[in-house]
Amino acid sequence: MIPASTLYLGAAGVAAVVFLGLVGWLTRIDPESRRVCGVVAGIVGFSSVAYLMLGLGIGTVSVAGGTVAAPYLIENVVAYTGFYVIAGGLAGASRRLIGAAAGVSVVQRIAFELPNAGYLDGAGALAAAGVVVGGWFVILWLFVGPIWDAAESVAPRRRLLHWKCRNLLLFLIGMLIVYAMCSLAGLLDPFVNTLINVYINLLIRVGIAGFLFVNAADIAVDDAEGGAAEVDPSRPAASGASSA
Secondary structure (H helix, E strand, O other), X not given: OOOHHHHHHHHHHHHHHHHHHHHHHHOOOOHHHHHXXXXXXXXXXXXXXXXXXXXXXXXXXXXXXXXXXXXXXXHHHHHHHHHHHHHHXXXXXXXXXXXXXXXXXXXXXXXXXXXXXXXXXXXHHHHHXXXXXXXXXXXXXXXXXXXXXXXXXOOHHHHHHHHHHHHHHHHHHHHHHHHHHHHHOOOOOHHHHXXXXXXXXXXXXXXXXXXXXHOHHHOOOOHHHOOOOOOOOOOOOOOOHHHO
């Protein structure tokens, strides 16, 4: 069976190759959109470093009876909050709304880490799982409610981009949460658990990055050049990859 460290090092290599490709792609993106795309590329690059450290056993620390992979935890927090900030920014949402979504994602990640690192079990682990799942629904409400309302103020093309990015992000994070619940319940053997973890995490980072790079022309579009693209207001639900 392939050791977990080998899977992590392989993920680091894949993320590094994608990062280099994105950096090269940045030179062909309009300066107005380059900042957002640069942040996304940076998240992918940071993921490569975190997986490399995880594969080499660097940064895994024992604290108060639990074991925490610090680089991986930090990378997760940066990646998920970063993607929510970008998605909210595309809608022209207020800092308060964007900060709320990002803050909930941090709470979710910490709640998952507590039982995963061995700090909680039994009822405590169930409570942590409830926080993770409940947090997703809070973020869903923020994005289909007040953040979606804020998107009325941006150009139609950018609003459509936000809608697609939001749906893709919430769908992928939903997949991650389903996996996380299976992991906490002990339904997966160690190899399958690690393999699915690596796959979904790479899928989220590479998928969101690729989507935004492909649609970079719509990131900085203003009202004067927004075109006539419309989003059906009766379809705010964040479901299905086909929406992206």
